[in-house]
Amino acid sequence: AAGLAASGFIPFASTFGVFATGRVYDQIRNSIAYTRLNVKIAASHTGITVGEDGASHQALEDIALMRVLPNMTIIVPADGGQTFQAVEAAVAHNGPVYLRLGRLAVPRVIPEGTPFELGKAQLLRQGSDLLIVAAGLMTGQALEAAEMLEKEGIQASVANLHTIKPLDGEFLIRMAKDTGAVVTAEEHSILGGLGGAVAEFLAENFPLPVVRVGIQDTFGESGTPRALLQKYGLTPESLVLAGRKALKLKNSPK
Numbered sequence: 001a002a003g004l005a006a007s008g009f010i011p012f013a014s015t016f017g018v019f020a021t022g023r024v025y026d027q028i029r030n031s032i033a034y035t036r037l038n039v040k041i042a043a044s045h046t047g048i049t050v051g052e053d054g055a056s057h058q059a060l061e062d063i064a065l066m067r068v069l070p071n072m073t074i075i076v077p078a079d080g081g082q083t084f085q086a087v088e089a090a091v092a093h094n095g096p097v098y099l100r101l102g103r104l105a106v107p108r109v110i111p112e113g114t115p116f117e118l119g120k121a122q123l124l125r126q127g128s129d130l131l132i133v134a135a136g137l138m139t140g141q142a143l144e145a146a147e148m149l150e151k152e153g154i155q156a157s158v159a160n161l162h163t164i165k166p167l168d169g170e171f172l173i174r175m176a177k178d179t180g181a182v183v184t185a186e187e188h189s190i191l192g193g194l195g196g197a198v199a200e201f202l203a204e205n206f207p208l209p210v211v212r213v214g215i216q217d218t219f220g221e222s223g224t225p226r227a228l229l230q231k232y233g234l235t236p237e238s239l240v241l242a243g244r245k246a247l248k249l250k251n252s253p254k
Helices: 002-006 017-023 025-033 048-053 062-067 080-092 138-150 169-179 194-205 225-231 236-251
Strands: 040-043 073-075 097-100 122-125 130-134 156-160 163-165 182-189 210-215
Touching: 002 025, 017 025, 017 040, 017 062, 040 080, 048 225, 062 073, 062 097, 062 163, 062 182, 062 194, 073 080, 080 097, 122 138, 130 138, 130 169, 130 194, 130 236, 138 156, 138 182, 138 236, 156 169, 163 194, 169 182, 169 194, 182 194, 182 236, 194 210, 210 236
Parallel strands: 040 097, 073 097, 130 156, 130 182, 182 210
Antiparallel strands: 073 163, 122 156
């Protein structure tokens, strides 16, 4: 892929996420990121929902690996329609891109016709009490959680942060000021992924309670995708609990 890019092509290299990032990390670092070649790494089968293939094939640290590389852009689409837009945006962008795709079929959660811009978050639901920031299939879970929280009298904003790098810091600060508490939701380790990126940025620029929902620093296991989402706490119910915790921290005496 690096050779093709150096020759003027726009190559898409694709395999399971665990192989696309881990097995060839040195090549990505030195032949693509360091040289800023126009290679698109379109990784499939990421996250816990790879399911029955088990821990060896469940990429839970791939975003962290790619995020630390200079020059790398990271996109995590929320659904099939947004994946189409993400591929077009990756082609238009001059430089390395990591496009993170899953295996599990997910419902369409981004309204048709919604503009897609690299590095710009999408506000899908407006609320004043807290902000749920999600990526990938967790965007749909976040919208469900917001509906459940509304029944408790809690108004939650929901944002789809489809671009993990570069992060939309302007959006995060604006929403942090409006809500005062943040929950992050990702099908990835809470270390180094969406949650880590949001927490790091807000800690330096606008400190406030941040509760991260994701894989809690552990490997996965074999099972059906739905059972694994339940076991590892990647559900609307888990996000509701995280929202309550964020609000408790927000309202606790300083």
